[in-house]
C-alpha cells in the first residue's frame with residue numbers, strides 16, 4: 001500500500017455545540033455529548049500536504065490493496081479517527097462515477113450538470129460510504145451487535161457491512177413504509193429485521209434507549225464515523241474533477257447527515273489548502289417532509305418538526321432530522337440554500353434521469369427537480385457549474401417506476417400524471433401487427 005509518511009495525529013470526538021465544545025476520546029461509545037446532549041463530530045485532520053496527497057490518492061487507484069481500492073479508504077488521511085486500519089471493513093465502496101446528460105442538464109436549466117452517482121455503491125446507495133467507517137469503528141470497539149433505524153438504505157447497508165465485520169445486525173423499520181428492494185437486501189444480508197408500528201422519528205427514540213440498555217452499537221446517521229466516511233464523496237468528486245471546485249452541489253435532504261458530511265469535508269479541504277473556495281450547497285426536500293426548508297425561512301425560531309411527514313421518496317420521509325444543526329451551519333457557511341419540490345416534480349425529474357440511461361431512486365431525483373426550480377427562479381444561474389448527488393440506485397424502488405410509467409402512481413398530495421409515461425404494451429404474436437405498431 002502506498003503510504004503517506006506523516007506524524008499521525010489521532011482525532012477525538014468534539015461536541016458540535018459552539019457553547020460546549022467538550023472533547024472525548026475517540027474510543028468512547030457515545031452518540032451525543034454527555035454534557036449538553038449536542039451532536040458529536042470527529043476533530044479535523046491536521047498536517048495534510050495537499051500536493052503530495054493529491055498525487056498519492058491518484059497512485060492508489062492503481063493498487064490492488066483492498067483499502068486502496070475503496071473509494072473511501074483511499075482518502076484515509078481525511079479519516080484520522082482510524083489509526084488501526086486492520087479493523088477496516090470494506091466492500092470497495094465509493095468509486096462512483098460523475099455522469100453527464102445533455103437532456104437532464106437542459107431539463108435542469110443548466111449548461112453543465114454532472115451527476116455524482118452514489119447508487120453505484122455495493123448496496124446501491126451513499127450509505128455505504130459512511131457505513132464502512134461506522135462498521136469499522138464498531139469492530140474496533142469490540143461490539144458484537146449493531147442496530148439502526150432506517151427508511152431502507154441504511155438498513156441494507158448496515159446489514160451488509162455488519163455481516164462483513166462479523167457483527168449481528170438488528171434493523172428497526174417503520175412498518176409498511178419501505179420499498180421492497182431495500183427490505184429484501186436487509187433480509188438477504190442476514191439482518192434481524194423488526195418492523196415497528198411507528199414512524200421513523202418515533203423509532204429512532206426507541207432504539208436509542210434499547211442500544212444503551214443492551215450494549216448494541218448504534219449506526220444511525222448521528223454516528224459521527226458515518227459522517228466521516230461520507231466526507232469522501234466530496235474528496236472523490238473533486239479528485240475526479242482534477243480539483244476544480246463546482247459552483248453548486250445539490251443534494252437531497254432527509255436526516256441531513258449527508259449535507260453535514262459534505263460541508264465538513266469541504267471546509268477541511270479548504271483549510272488544508274486542497275481547494276481555495278467552497279461550492280454552495282443546495283439541499284432539496286420533498287414538500288410533505290420539508291422541515292429544514294421551513295426552518296431556512298425562520299432560522300431564529302424553534303425547529304419546525306413535521307409530525308406526519310409524507311412523500312413517495314421514502315428515503316427522505318423524515319420530519320425530525322437529527323443533523324439539522326450541522327446542516328444549517330454548512331448551508332449558511334457555504335452561501336447555500338434550501339428548496340422543496342412537489343411529488344410531481346420529483347417523479348418527472350426522475351423519469352428524465354432515467355431516460356438519460358442513468359436512473360436513480362425517487363429521493364435522488366429531488367436534486368434535478370430542485371435545480372430546475374432554482375434556475376427558473378434565477379437563484380442558480382444557467383452557467384453555474386453544478387454537481388447533483390444521486391443518492392440511490394434505480395432498482396431500489398421498481399414499484400414506483402412501474403406505477404409512474406403506467407399512470408398508477410398516487411402520492412399523499414394526489415395522483416401523479418407522468419409527463420414522461422412509458423407503459424409496456426401487450427401485443428399479439430403477429431409480426432405484421434407488431435411491425436405496423438412500430439412503424
Ligand SMILES: *Cc1c(COP(=O)(O)O)cnc(C)c1O
Nearest residue numbers: 153254255256257258315391392
Ligand atoms: C439516506 C438517503 C437520503 C437522505 O440523506 P440524509 O443524509 O438523511 O439527508 C437521500 N437519498 C437516499 C437514496 C438515501 O438513502
